[in-house]
Amino acid sequence: MIRAKRNKNHLRINNIITGFILTIAFFSCGDNSKTTTTTTTTTSNLKVIKVIRNEFNPDSAYKNIETQLYFGYRIPGTKEHKQCSEWLLQTLKKNCDTTYLQATTTETFDGSIIPVYNILGSFNPNAEKRLLLASHWDSRPYADEDDSHPNKPVPGANDGGSGVGILLELSRVLKESEIDFGIDILFFDAEDLGKSQYPNSFCLGSQIWSKTPHIVGYKADVGILLDMVGGANAEFYWEGNSSQWGYNTLAHIWTIAQELGHGNNFLTKSTAPIIDDHIYVQKFSGIPMIDIIDYNSQDGFADHWHTVDDDLNAIDKNTLHAVGSTLEHFIFNPTSDLKQ
Numbered sequence: 198m199i200r201a202k203r204n205k206n207h208l209r210i211n212n213i214i215t216g217f218i219l220t221i222a223f224f225s226c227g228d229n230s231k232t233t234t235t236t237t238t239t240t241s242n243l244k245v246i247k248v249i250r251n252e253f254n255p256d257s258a259y260k261n262i263e264t265q266l267y268f269g270y271r272i273p274g275t276k277e278h279k280q281c282s283e284w285l286l287q288t289l290k291k292n293c294d295t296t297y298l299q300a301t302t303t304e305t306f307d308g309s310i311i312p313v314y315n316i317l318g319s320f321n322p323n324a325e326k327r328l329l330l331a332s333h334w335d336s337r338p339y340a341d342e343d344d345s346h347p348n349k350p351v352p353g354a355n356d357g358g359s360g361v362g363i364l365l366e367l368s369r370v371l372k373e374s375e376i377d378f379g380i381d382i383l384f385f386d387a388e389d390l391g392k393s394q395y396p397n398s399f400c401l402g403s404q405i406w407s408k409t410p411h412i413v414g415y416k417a418d419v420g421i422l423l424d425m426v427g428g429a430n431a432e433f434y435w436e437g438n439s440s441q442w443g444y445n446t447l448a449h450i451w452t453i454a455q456e457l458g459h460g461n462n463f464l465t466k467s468t469a470p471i472i473d474d475h476i477y478v479q480k481f482s483g484i485p486m487i488d489i490i491d492y493n494s495q496d497g498f499a500d501h502w503h504t505v506d507d508d509l510n511a512i513d514k515n516t517l518h519a520v521g522s523t524l525e526h527f528i529f530n531p532t533s534d535l536k537q
């Protein structure tokens with residue numbers, strides 16, 4: 198597959214700490230058009246962020262990705278997959294108040310029966326208001342976008358590994374923190390076994406969990422999915438489905454990212470709806486989950502997507518920092534949906 202080269206000539210927002218201000222009118226009256234006016238001032242432009250936090254460590258997030266790849270390919274049914282699932286659960290156990298393992302089996306598009314491990318760690322398990330943070334942790338068995346190696350497995354550093362790496366690091370940060378609401382970190386299995394010609398053949402773990410969550414009647418007020426959140430020069434657009442049911446969350450997160458100076462990654466532009474775990478979560482559980490994903494309708498996914506090049510070389514700590522720090526600030530400066 199040939200994709201156009203990405204255009205990096207986007208608006209770069211100066212970090213507010215430097216004292217430069219960009220007055221930005223985003224999210225105007227329900228359309229996604231972007232207008233900007235630049236002024237220089239000595240006052241802070243922090244509007245959404247009241248609590249500044251800098252505990253998120255991108256080196257640690259990177260190391261979490263490295264560890265996942267150290268186990269090997271996380272292909273359901275393999276011993277590497279099983280071993281990595283045990284490490285994920287143990288790591289969440291160290292940091293979270295409670296953990297859950299949803300272990301079951303399911304059938305893939307080609308009739309194979311595979312084990313599925315959805316892994317979840319909770320903070321404040323009894324709190325009524327809840328934030329659900331999710332990512333898939335399995336890796337794709339075939340690099341079918343790779344012209345030279347279509348039958349080799351995908352290492353899945355970015356596709357799978359990056360979201361998990363960031364969320365594990367956030368679980369370490371949250372262990373040390375006081376939070377008013379509940380937070381659940383959920384790693385979906387079997388997201389990436391599908392083939393596009395077979396409907397619903399992707400996202401098998403999230404389909405199972407959304408229909409039968411770890412606790413009967415489980416609800417979250419806000420859901421955020423991370424998918425391919427570690428690539429160099431990643432560009433996160435407002436994904437079409439997310440805009441439909443998670444507008445407030447999107448607007449809030451993108452504003453935080455801009456205030457932190459990550460406007461080069463979090464772009465206020467829309468992209469076509471895509472199929473990912475969040476659509477099944479919304480459909481079957483009713484949780485309005487948005488998707489932060491490096492994808493846009495013009496350029497598609499990054500060039501390493503579903504190729505053997507999705508290894509550690511595809512990971513950029515600047516992107517891990519942009520996403521992790523934005524999420525950390527979202528947690529400590531949440532939307533009203535998460536206020537008790």
Ligand SMILES: [Zn+2]
Nearest residue numbers: 337356389503
């Ligand atoms: Zn994938």
